[in-house]
Amino acid sequence: MLYTLCQAAKACGKNKATILYAIKKGKLSATRNEREEWQIDPAELSRVYPKQVESVEPKPVEEAFKIKLLEEKIKLLEQVVSDLQEDKKAARADVLQWQGVAAHLSEQLKQLPAPHNEEGGAIIDADQPPAQKAAGGQRGGFWSFFWPWF
Incomplete structure (x- = not known):
């Protein structure tokens, strides 16, 4: 059974271009069939590219x-x-x-009594939210830093 160019490349572990280069240079003999495909004899392929046994x-x-x-x-x-x-x-x-x-x-x-001021009223009332800013009310967004009138 003869190898095609692709099969020969897979069999010897080389690239198709390498096999074709060897054919063109005359190092590897091959023939063309009726469909213009390269036909390479396995013995000829092993002569030029011997199988390398890896340890x-x-x-x-x-x-x-x-x-x-x-x-x-x-x-x-x-x-x-x-x-x-x-x-x-x-x-x-x-x-x-x-x-x-x-x-x-x-x-x-929670069990401690709330602190009282001098008049006897509670300084902190736990039920009320913390006081807002005295002068400006609620603080504005990002641009209020640069333009406080916004």
């Missing part, structure tokens, strides 16, 4: 060293995760404690 076997010493190193990294990361989880639990406990303190102080503050 897939890893070196056992390097692999063992890498495995040991990765195991140590995993142990270290597991320890970091465990420490962070403990810190998170401690922070949650602190938040709950401070929320309890804030609630307790809020209750105590």
Whole structure:
């Protein structure tokens, strides 16, 4: 079975242009069929572009060293995760404690009598909103800083 240009390129791991260049230079013999497609003999292709066998076997010493190193990294990361989880639990406990303190102080503050001025009236009335600006009333938007009459 003869290869086409595309099949030959896939078979030897080269580009189609590389195979065609070798044909044009005469390094690789090929013929054209009735549809003007290149026909390349597999033996001829392997003569010009021999199959390269890649060494897939890893070196056992390097692999063992890498495995040991990765195991140590995993142990270290597991320890970091465990420490962070403990810190998170401690922070949650602190938040709950401070929320309890804030609630307790809020209750105590509500039980205190309101401060009075010299005439005996309350200085702060909890039911009224805070006073507006004395002179200008409610503060304007962004442009009121540059043009206060707006």
